Amino acid sequence: MSGHTQTAAAPAASGTTAPAAVADRPLVEVDGLIKHFDLGGHFLQRERPTVKAINDVSLGIRRGEAFCLVGESGCGKSTLARIVMGLLDPTGGAIRFDGTRIDGLKHTARKPFHRRMQMIFQNPYASLNPRRTVQKTLEEPLRFHFPNLSDADVKTKVEQVMVSVGNDPSWGTRYPHEFSGGQRQRISIARALMVDPDFVVADEPISALDVSIQAQVLNVMMDTQEARDLTYLFITHDLSVVRHFGTRVGVMYLGTLCELADTATLFENPRHPYTRILLSAIPRISTEEMKPPGLPGEVPSAMNLPSGCVFHDRCPLANARCSAEVPRAQCQADGTLVACHAVEEGRG
Template identity: 65%
Template sequence: MIQTLQQPTAAATVTTTDETLVEIRGLEKHFALSGDFLEQLRFQRGKLVRRQEFVHAINGVDIDVKRGEALCVVGESGCGKSTVARMVMGLLSPTRGEIRYAGERIDHLSPRQLLPYRRRMQMIFQNPYASLNPRMTIQQTLEEPLRFHHPDWSRERIRQQVAEVMASVGIDPEWGKRFGHEFSGGQRQRIAIARALAVDPEFIVADEPISALDVSIQAQVLNLMMDAQESRQLTYLFITHDLAVVEHFGTRVVVMYLGRVCEVAETHTLFSQPRHPYTQALLSAIPRLEDDRPEYIRLSGEVPTPVNLPSGCVFHGRCPHANERCRREVPRAIPIGHGAQVACHAVEEGRL
């Protein structure tokens, strides 16, 4: 569902370079449904056979995150946005593919080998009611990552760092004595942002950080994140389903459908000239008051199951421009100018 959002204050220009900070190539993730070996065994026509079923959550995703940008990944529920985010952070292991950070491959590293990257990469989770430890005060919550990543720091230096990060996100110092359950959702998410910033990272993955908040609070949290990006030169991988947020927050946008990337473009280009049929349908659903708003596109059919993926383009069953090639051949991403890419046979052939 597309939400409306109070427009956040415009942030100052953040320096974006052509340097790739995070590089994702051929990423796939399959979740087993059939259990262990014994549960996979079945009798069929008098024979013992092994049957395995998988949820194909991610299916060959290629994404580049440029240093200094806010790259937004959008799509409907179940398209694989959060799975990509968790694999980038090492919370899930890819089935296939590679993830590189600053040129170094990190997807195959052990938890101990990932430690040097943990301080440079932080994550803000979706649910602020579940992401804070209820047994720890806010002061302890903010001190914990510093004690872990900087065991040589003195107690006074840790407290000074916590005080600075609390001030930077507008947290009252008196909050430090209280516990998470004493705060509202917006206040908790502000604390979660402070925790992510405490170790001074350069890259933050935000997995729908405002979806659990009231609309009146969402703009405040977005403004806070944009201010932090400007002052700390942060790079964001921002996961969301709210296109109103993307339009004001994102530098570039990645549109996903059923575990595949449909289109990648700069934000203003995507919203003014969407090329992929799914992107066009997605943007047409945004409530607007303008007279020249695009006509609403009603898609036919149902979203296929990720257990049994359709052949060819995963969108062909709902696409009004699909032909026989779309049904049998998976489209590859092709450049369409201004750094944009689209994976669509109709665009490639000039039919759309």
């Protein structure tokens, strides 16, 4: 979404007085983010093929909230998360954490932010080292960021975090292959919490799990958020999860942010035509990808983006302006941000 988002002030901690500028500042800010992937090509080609994965996205994530990013597979939500975490470099734009710009920082300069920013990956079967016991896996980030901790303190910390996410501390001597998917994901959550982060990115953390245990893992994440005052960036394609978990929602389509709103507002009064279509048939918690009903055609290629609004060739409200002009984010009376000419002009 082009332009800057407006964010509400976060309350100061009890017994302290935070400066107004700090209280008003989002914990994580993404400003004009662009990410293009150069695919190479033949040396005789005039233009190298490029995937335009993220296109001028701006948003702010407030302290203590669960900010959900939703959209169809391939819309760029996971790419955005990886850029925020420093796993990918942006092509353009800026990323700030607690007021400090972190994109482009060298590894040494970024180390303090590595502790404060942790990630839970989608596949619990691939994210844990099969050759390490659970104990060694959980000890590793603690020993890296706090090298002066004694062995006794490390052991105590591991046990405390394991218990806090509903794991048995005796699991420490076992290996990942000895656990179910839900147990592995709770171990992954424990690993992310070992260094007491402020911000956790959860990239589709339940989509690879059986439906019967998805709710269990979500409850663990919600409980730990409340207990530790965590801030989440939660990536998902499942709007039924968002409705119960998220405080605010950003809706992405083909590398752009279409709409950003408080969760209750989005579900009660969706504005963007794409958001309305997504919400018209909310799927149950499932492992299936989001498949919006009633959309003609296929999602265009990110190598050849449509002109104007990237959604115009599938939008029931599109006109000539939509195909010629990129919509800018407009703030509505209820605080929702929408990038849509039809909404701006009152069409439909």
